[in-house]
Amino acid sequence: MSKKDNLRNLGFLAGGVVLLLFVPPTFSIYVRSFFMFMMMYVILSLSWNIISGYTGYINFGHVIFYGVGSYATAILVVDYGWHWIPTLFAAAVAGFIFAIVLGYPVLRLKGPYFAIAMLGASEGIRVIAINWHSLTHGADGINFPNIENSWETYHAMLVVMVLTIIVAYWVGHSRFGIRLNAIREDEVAAESLGVNTTFYKLAAFGLSAIFPAMAGGIQGYKVLYIEPESEFFILITIYMKLFAMFGGKGTVIGPILGAALLYSVQEYTWIRFPTAHLITFGIFIILVARFMPRGLMGYAIDKGWARKGMVH
Amino acid sequence: MEKVDRRSKYLLGGFLVIAYTLPFAIGIYTKNVFFEMQWFKDLITVILNGFMQGGVYAMFAVGLTMIFGVMRIINVAHGEMVMLGAYLSWASFFFLGFDPLAAMVFTLPIAFGLGWLIQKFLLNAVVGGPELTPLLMTFGLGLSMIYGVELLFTTDFRTIPYAPDSFQIAESIVVGRSRMISFGMALVISIGVFVFLKVHRIGKAIRATAQNADVAMVCGINIYNIYMITSGIAAALAVAGGALVSIQFGFNPETGIIYTLQAFAIIVLGGRGHFIGAMIGGVMLAVMESLISFMLPNGTALVEIAAYGLMIFVLLIRPQGLMGAKEL
Numbered sequence: 001m002s003k004k005d006n007l008r009n010l011g012f013l014a015g016g017v018v019l020l021l022f023v024p025p026t027f028s029i030y031v032r033s034f035f036m037f038m039m040m041y042v043i044l045s046l047s048w049n050i051i052s053g054y055t056g057y058i059n060f061g062h063v064i065f066y067g068v069g070s071y072a073t074a075i076l077v078v079d080y081g082w083h084w085i086p087t088l089f090a091a092a093v094a095g096f097i098f099a100i101v102l103g104y105p106v107l108r109l110k111g112p113y114f115a116i117a118m119l120g121a122s123e124g125i126r127v128i129a130i131n132w133h134s135l136t137h138g139a140d141g142i143n144f145p146n147i148e149n150s151w152e153t154y155h156a157m158l159v160v161m162v163l164t165i166i167v168a169y170w171v172g173h174s175r176f177g178i179r180l181n182a183i184r185e186d187e188v189a190a191e192s193l194g195v196n197t198t199f200y201k202l203a204a205f206g207l208s209a210i211f212p213a214m215a216g217g218i219q220g221y222k223v224l225y226i227e228p229e230s231e232f233f234i235l236i237t238i239y240m241k242l243f244a245m246f247g248g249k250g251t252v253i254g255p256i257l258g259a260a261l262l263y264s265v266q267e268y269t270w271i272r273f274p275t276a277h278l279i280t281f282g283i284f285i286i287l288v289a290r291f292m293p294r295g296l297m298g299y300a301i302d303k304g305w306a307r308k309g310m311v312h
Numbered sequence: 313m314e315k316v317d318r319r320s321k322y323l324l325g326g327f328l329v330i331a332y333t334l335p336f337a338i339g340i341y342t343k344n345v346f347f348e349m350q351w352f353k354d355l356i357t358v359i360l361n362g363f364m365q366g367g368v369y370a371m372f373a374v375g376l377t378m379i380f381g382v383m384r385i386i387n388v389a390h391g392e393m394v395m396l397g398a399y400l401s402w403a404s405f406f407f408l409g410f411d412p413l414a415a416m417v418f419t420l421p422i423a424f425g426l427g428w429l430i431q432k433f434l435l436n437a438v439v440g441g442p443e444l445t446p447l448l449m450t451f452g453l454g455l456s457m458i459y460g461v462e463l464l465f466t467t468d469f470r471t472i473p474y475a476p477d478s479f480q481i482a483e484s485i486v487v488g489r490s491r492m493i494s495f496g497m498a499l500v501i502s503i504g505v506f507v508f509l510k511v512h513r514i515g516k517a518i519r520a521t522a523q524n525a526d527v528a529m530v531c532g533i534n535i536y537n538i539y540m541i542t543s544g545i546a547a548a549l550a551v552a553g554g555a556l557v558s559i560q561f562g563f564n565p566e567t568g569i570i571y572t573l574q575a576f577a578i579i580v581l582g583g584r585g586h587f588i589g590a591m592i593g594g595v596m597l598a599v600m601e602s603l604i605s606f607m608l609p610n611g612t613a614l615v616e617i618a619a620y621g622l623m624i625f626v627l628l629i630r631p632q633g634l635m636g637a638k639e640l
Contacts, residue, residue: 115444
């Protein structure tokens with residue numbers, strides 16, 4: 001990766017940002033919201049990719065950080081009267097701390113056991129959130145004061161998305177990312193070569209928790225109402241996993257592409273077939289896992305359309 | 313190695329002691345524990361009910377442990393199979409008028425066929441490959457099953473009004489009749505499968521494949537056939553478990569994931585791939601859940617925590633579980 005490539009990719013990013021700043025707002029408020037949620041899923045799948053794509057620790061509970069972030073924002077805005085923008089930083093800190101505390105024990109598990117333990121953790125945290133009434137208002141959920149305008153959240157989501165893309169790009173093209181890849185390929189070998197695997201796994205886990213927490217905060221402020229069942233919804237984990245895998249996990253452009261494409265498809269099918277679209281999604285996961293485990297980007301690299309990078 | 317093994321065994325024992333006394337401690341702290349005769353009788357009732365519940369848990373955990381033991385696959389769609397079993401017996405009860413337990417005569421073959429087909433067309437290709445591919449595939453399968461059932465039966469909670477009366481054992485020690493029936497059923501089916509594995513030719517072939525698939529193949533066992541049979545038996549056990557669940561609890565399409573995680577907690581606790589371990593683990597988890605729901609304020613909403621906590625802590629302390637990870 002030379003400096004020229006970095007500049008070129010920065011140019012692409014800037015072009016995308018300018019497009020997103022000026023095009024969707026000219027349409028209706030629905031289109032604006034649609035693009036906002038699409039950006040949210042770009043954030044979620046890119047951050048899932050930081051832990052699961054680069055280090056190979058497939059996370060079935062990434063929604064935890066999203067939920068924690070949205071609850072941090074909601075509690076600070078509603079119960080403590082903060083302005084909503086500083087709460088996003090609090091949400092990021094909360095997500096990071098949560099990831100470190102949770103990841104320190106759980107990241108010692110390997111492969112499928114890590115996956116199942118995270119699945120259990122996300123369900124368990126949902127149950128705690130329902131029952132810890134004094135902190136989370138329980139199953140009643142939290143209502144935000146109705147002062148949101150869709151401009152603010154749109155721009156906030158755009159900023160967080162750009163931040164996520166830059167961090168994911170940096171991780172993908174730095175020594176840090178190379179070490180994470182070494183963990184994915186062979187953890188024991190990486191350790192024997194002097195990589196402090198525990199530290200790097202934990203760092204990647206913490207880093208990947210920051211952005212979903214912020215996205216969760218913005219999303220909560222946008223939809224004005226949060227409750228445990230929807231904030232710790234297992235389907236959100238499934239979406240980020242599927243989007244990242246479809247695009248190509250372990251790359252930067254893959255999850256962006258996957259989220260943009262599949263979120264549009266899912267919005268369309270959701271409008272047309274309200275219940276059946278999840279059945280299709282299940283079948284789609286099976287097909288992607290079976291026949292295209294490296295995703296669109298892996299296919300493109302095999303065909304020689306994209307340069308070989310650190311794709312799994 | 314020996315020393316590490318023994319130390320982790322002691323650690324696990326200590327953890328389990330703490331885990332079982334914790335509900336009592338919280339109960340005393342929140343004044344839900346009374347030191348009088350009636351309370352002790354209630355406690356015995358609760359533990360007995362939990363024990364019987366455990367038989368059902370053990371039954372669907374045994375299916376998961378068989379799949380894991382033979383193929384080293386974690387089947388995340390197992391809980392959805394339990395849920396499917398509950399709906400099958402619900403449908404046969406309300407549409408065809410069959411007794412939920414008599415309906416097993418035809419629901420179990422259906423389930424066996426389903427497990428067989430899933431194994432044949434989906435999972436046979438990925439056995440022995442990277443461990444995460446089958447995990448993702450069964451996850452997708454489970455998702456399709458949840459929303460397929462939801463499309464057919466909607467998300468309403470369903471129950472089957474079956475033997476709602478209770479059975480008096482001693483003065484003020486009571487067990488629900490449906491719970492006793494399902495415990496007996498679970499015991500019969502589990503022991504049947506155990507004997508099948510020990511005695512029958514195919515059962516022996518399954519155990520041989522679990523011990524070493526390559527050697528089994530050299531000895532002339534068609535391991536892919538064995539995989540399909542194992543998957544079919546596991547699916548049948550899950551559906552039978554679902555039928556027994558359906559006569560005791562309400563269920564809706566999204567309860568499946570709880571059963572998956574419970575079954576996984578049980579097999580982790582008992583030892584992955586260990587048949588007897590799964591049965592012990594099932595009883596232990598169920599007793600713990602009933603203690604939590606009895607002692608804690610608002611405890612019935614918190615029972616799910618038991619499975620998640622047990623699973624994570626046992627994986628961390630002693631991944632091979634109580635009995636040690638062993639072949640069937």
